[in-house]
Amino acid sequence: MAIFFEQANEIMTMQGSGARTREAMRELSIVRDASLLIDGETILAIGTKDELMRTHAELIASAHIIDARGKVLMPGLIDCHTHLVHGGTREHEFQMRLEGKTYMDIMNAGGGIHATTAMTQQASFDELYDKAMHHLNTFLLHGVTTVEAKSGYGLNWETEQKQLRVAKKLHDTHAIDVVSTFMGAHAVPKQYKGNEDAFVDIILDMLPKVAEQQLAEFNDVFCEHGVFTPEQSRRILLEGKKYGLIPKIHADEIEPYDGAELAAEVGAISAEHLLVASDQGIDDLARASTIAVLLPGTAFFLQAPFARGRLMIDRGVAVAISTDFNPGSSPTISLPFIMNLACVNMGMTMEEVLVATTVNAAHAINRGDTLGTLEVGKQADVLLLNVANYKQLQYYYGMNHTHTVVKRGKIVVKSGGLV
Numbered sequence: 001m002a003i004f005f006e007q008a009n010e011i012m013t014m015q016g017s018g019a020r021t022r023e024a025m026r027e028l029s030i031v032r033d034a035s036l037l038i039d040g041e042t043i044l045a046i047g048t049k050d051e052l053m054r055t056h057a058e059l060i061a062s063a064h065i066i067d068a069r070g071k072v073l074m075p076g077l078i079d080c081h082t083h084l085v086h087g088g089t090r091e092h093e094f095q096m097r098l099e100g101k102t103y104m105d106i107m108n109a110g111g112g113i114h115a116t117t118a119m120t121q122q123a124s125f126d127e128l129y130d131k132a133m134h135h136l137n138t139f140l141l142h143g144v145t146t147v148e149a150k151s152g153y154g155l156n157w158e159t160e161q162k163q164l165r166v167a168k169k170l171h172d173t174h175a176i177d178v179v180s181t182f183m184g185a186h187a188v189p190k191q192y193k194g195n196e197d198a199f200v201d202i203i204l205d206m207l208p209k210v211a212e213q214q215l216a217e218f219n220d221v222f223c224e225h226g227v228f229t230p231e232q233s234r235r236i237l238l239e240g241k242k243y244g245l246i247p248k249i250h251a252d253e254i255e256p257y258d259g260a261e262l263a264a265e266v267g268a269i270s271a272e273h274l275l276v277a278s279d280q281g282i283d284d285l286a287r288a289s290t291i292a293v294l295l296p297g298t299a300f301f302l303q304a305p306f307a308r309g310r311l312m313i314d315r316g317v318a319v320a321i322s323t324d325f326n327p328g329s330s331p332t333i334s335l336p337f338i339m340n341l342a343c344v345n346m347g348m349t350m351e352e353v354l355v356a357t358t359v360n361a362a363h364a365i366n367r368g369d370t371l372g373t374l375e376v377g378k379q380a381d382v383l384l385l386n387v388a389n390y391k392q393l394q395y396y397y398g399m400n401h402t403h404t405v406v407k408r409g410k411i412v413v414k415s416g417g418l419v
């Protein structure tokens with residue numbers, strides 16, 4: 001059945017092409033007192049109610065009508081960096097950090113990523129699936145219609161494959177589109193400490209299997225002091241490219257390590273975190289059109305300095321924003337809250353964070369052609385917010401304003417609840 005959103009206060013169409021930089025990151029292309037008509041899985045028309053009644057009267061007469069008066073319509077949010085599929089939780093580590101331990105102290109002592117790896121290895125396929133399904137439902141309730149999901153809590157082929165298969169099944173069964181990234185290079189198992197290159201070789205062997213079995217589109221590495229060096233990261237990313245896996249990098253998160261520079265050098269689609277990226281690295285990202293995926297929830301939760309989002313935009317980098325949802329450094333699913341952190345702590349404007357979680361997030365996962373804007377012919381992923389104008393989404397912070405969500409032309413959230 002067609003869907004007719006009637007007379008929204010504002011429709012943020014975000015229309016235009018390509019990832020947005022500089023001033024274009026502030027252009028929301030808003031139409032006011034406007035209506036939107038969906039037919040099948042795509043957007044058929046956007047305009048005033050009168051215009052659409054003139055041109056599509058018959059279809060509207062039989063459509064499901066949603067009263068959008070007093071509300072705001074926008075593209076479904078895109079969360080372009082998550083560690084969705086994992087076993088267990090690590091709330092005790094949060095307590096340890098509040099008592100003075102650092103994230104890397106905990107990881108080096110066998111906790112952190114290693115702790116989640118053990119719990120993920122032990123979990124059955126169905127346990128991982130049910131847990132991640134629950135998380136996806138929460139994403140949907142927060143207006144998120146597409147989620148990128150990284151593996152990386154297996155650190156052996158069996159469990160990496162299990163995580164990626166869970167993500168694939170979720171993509172097939174859940175309303176949310178799940179886009180997979182292989183991240184075999186997330187940590188070095190302790191039996192390889194001192195012999196890290198041997199583990200790199202094991203990851204290199206996994207890459208053709210990931211590609212052959214079509215388990216992921218992207219290949220990510222945690223390039224960090226004490227994890228993978230820039231040289232090891234380069235090897236893994238360049239080898240992945242041979243199999244069509246597009247590079248992404250967890251770069252310059254804890255200590256500067258020329259991760260942004262490496263992302264630009266290998267032609268990564270995105271460099272992620274960048275809390276301590278150098279000036280040179282930022283300029284390199286701009287030149288290479290590598291998207292900076294910034295994760296202010298991680299800085300907030302780790303009590304670390306925030307990435308220099310303002311400077312990156314001013315230097316011409318296309319910035320995307322994401323939750324980094326994971327059980328250690330950012331266990332939140334509220335992308336709207338993360339957007340608020342980006343405004344308050346990274347100097348981004350309300351317009352920029354909206355572009356960063358729609359158009360630019362779509363480009364960070366290679367979905368810019370189909371997702372991220374409300375335009376005729378694009379996939380109908382639509383979010384109706386219970387706010388009077390787009391600025392209220394950030395003003396009334398830390399709250400969930402989702403009213404209705406349409407995914408691929410189907411209503412999946414209604415009056416703030418799952419359908």
Ligand SMILES: N=CN[C@@H](CCC(=O)O)C(=O)O
Nearest residue numbers: 112113222324326327328329
């Ligand atoms: N920094 C590396 N990976 C994750 C955290 C993973 C974890 O702590 O479990 C991140 O992106 O923040």
Ligand SMILES: [Zn+2]
Nearest residue numbers: 081083250324
């Ligand atoms: Zn991450």
